[in-house]
Structures are given as C-alpha cells and as structure tokens.
Amino acid sequence: MVAVNEEDAYLARPEGPDQNEISVQASQGLPLALPWGLEVIRLGTTFHSERQNTMNPWSEETPFILSELHMIKKELHAEYGTNSTFKKVATHKTCETGDHLSLGFGVGVGLPFVASPRLTMEAIKEIKYGGGYEGLCKRYGDYYVSGYRLGGDTGILMSASGRSRTKIEKYGITATLTVFFVSASKHWEKEFQSFRSGRQVRLLGYDTLENKNWQNFSAAGDDVKEMEAWASRGSAMDADSLRADTDAIMTRSENLLERVGEVLEKHGYQNGQSLTFAQCEGLVQEGIVVELLLQPMSRLRDVIRWMNERDII
Incomplete structure (x- = not known):
C-alpha cells in the first residue's frame, strides 16, 4: 500500500471503513459497504475479505447460476x-501549526x-464434498x-498554517448539520474569513x-517557495480564486440531490423499477454509485440449505 498524507487522501474519496474495520465486520459475518467510484463491478460478483488490501x-x-x-x-x-x-480541527505539531475546516x-x-x-x-459440491463452507469461501x-x-458526495477541506511551534494536538467537532446551504450560514462565513486572512491556506475539494x-x-512572504512547490501539484490562488473555488464546491453540494435525481430522470428510472445488468452498470459509469453493498455468503439460502443437507447429491 502507498502511504499518502491527509490532504492527498481527502481528494481520493469520502471517508469509508478502513481495513481493520472491514476485517472486524467480516469476522462477525456482518454486511459490508465499500465506498465506490467509476469501476464497473457487476451485481453478484464475489469478494474475498481477506484480500481487501490487495489489488x-x-x-x-x-x-452462482448466471442464467438465473x-x-x-x-x-x-x-x-x-x-x-x-461540519468540522473544525486544530492540529498543533512540532513541524507546523494548522487549522482545518x-x-x-x-x-x-x-x-x-x-x-x-x-x-x-x-x-454445492464444494460445500458437500470439498472444504465445506470454508472451502466455498476460499474458492x-x-x-x-x-x-x-x-447518490453523490461533495467535500471541501481548508487548512491554514501558522508559524507557532507547540506539541499539543487538539481535535474537535463544532457542529453537525442536517441541512444544506452551509455557505449562507454565519458560522461558515465567519470560519471562512478567519482562514483566508493572512496565512498559508490550502484548499482541497x-x-x-x-x-x-x-x-x-x-x-505570502517567505512562503513563496512552498507556494511554488504546491502549485506544481495544483494551482496557486489569491483571495478571489479561493472564494471562487469555495463557491463552486458549495454550489455543487447544495444541488447534490437534484443533480443525482437528474441522472435517474434522464434514463426514466423510477422507484420500484426493475433494471437490467447493463442499466445497473451504466449507473456506475455515470458516477452515481457511491457504495457497493456486500452480503456474506453465509446468509444465502442455498448455502444454509446445503451446509445442513445430509442427502447425497
């Protein structure tokens, strides 16, 4: 596995279960939910939880019988x-002091x-005459x-660095919101202004x-070299572009439900409708599949039946 820093990881996907959490859930035979992107994985595909950290x-x-x-x-x-x-996190380390919004x-x-x-x-033969349920899972x-x-996800991370050097680490969640339109709130506007005033600022979304x-x-000032290094990965910004990027992300977040609904409406999909494999895979390619839902093989009716069936096949 390649190590990445906190901000790089934020760009990849929204937070999901880590490897240890998946292992614990799998050991208890609990359903899994994996954050997902654009790679097509067909319904019915089987998954080896012990290989979760492999390619x-x-x-x-x-x-499974494909025809059925x-x-x-x-x-x-x-x-x-x-x-x-909505989280505000203050991180103080020996190397730098940073606030994260x-x-x-x-x-x-x-x-x-x-x-x-x-x-x-x-x-079925694997269960009956092979390695039992364990053999089925291994194969x-x-x-x-x-x-x-x-669904969909939109997120933004702003980090502002100062020059003080302390060894204290402090993490806190200041608010949990149940509605959108955060950009119009006084709380968000106050925090945004404090981040953009006279410090190094990184924006990821x-x-x-x-x-x-x-x-x-x-x-600013003696931080120009760091800005140039960062710009080689992204792009440098001033106060106006910071606001423009923030507004662009906020607008997308506030229209998230409508945008997902537009994708379904475009295809004419409605609640209770039956979809084909091709239609389901098209939804993955559209980018609106945010999680894969996995059920343990142990819950399948055929698995339970043949684990307890004593008749010869």
Missing part, C-alpha cells in the same frame, strides 16, 4: 436522505439490489455484491458526480 479482492469465477442471476429482478428502491458534516455532503437516492442468487452444482469469496447505493477535484494553495 484484486474479487473472485475470477462465480458460484440475469433473471433475478434488480429493483430500484428509493431511500432519499441527506447527511452533512472540513465540510462533507452526501446523499442517497436509490438502492438497486439483487435478491438471493442460486448456487451452481460446482459450488469463491466470503461476500457477494448484493446492491449499489446510489472533490465532487463524485463530476469526478472533479480542486487543489489550490496560497502563501
């Missing part, structure tokens, strides 16, 4: 809702999922993709629907 944790063969998998209805179910977070927005608008798939004869994986959570990132830096 390819997905199985190359399926334990295609026939199973993949229904779109609405679950409209929004969540927003972080806002995150997420919205879920739908959930296409596949019902309980049927096992192939090969998979095919211990989870399968049961659904996509549709992302929008999953447009697959777009923002990365800017401003500094």
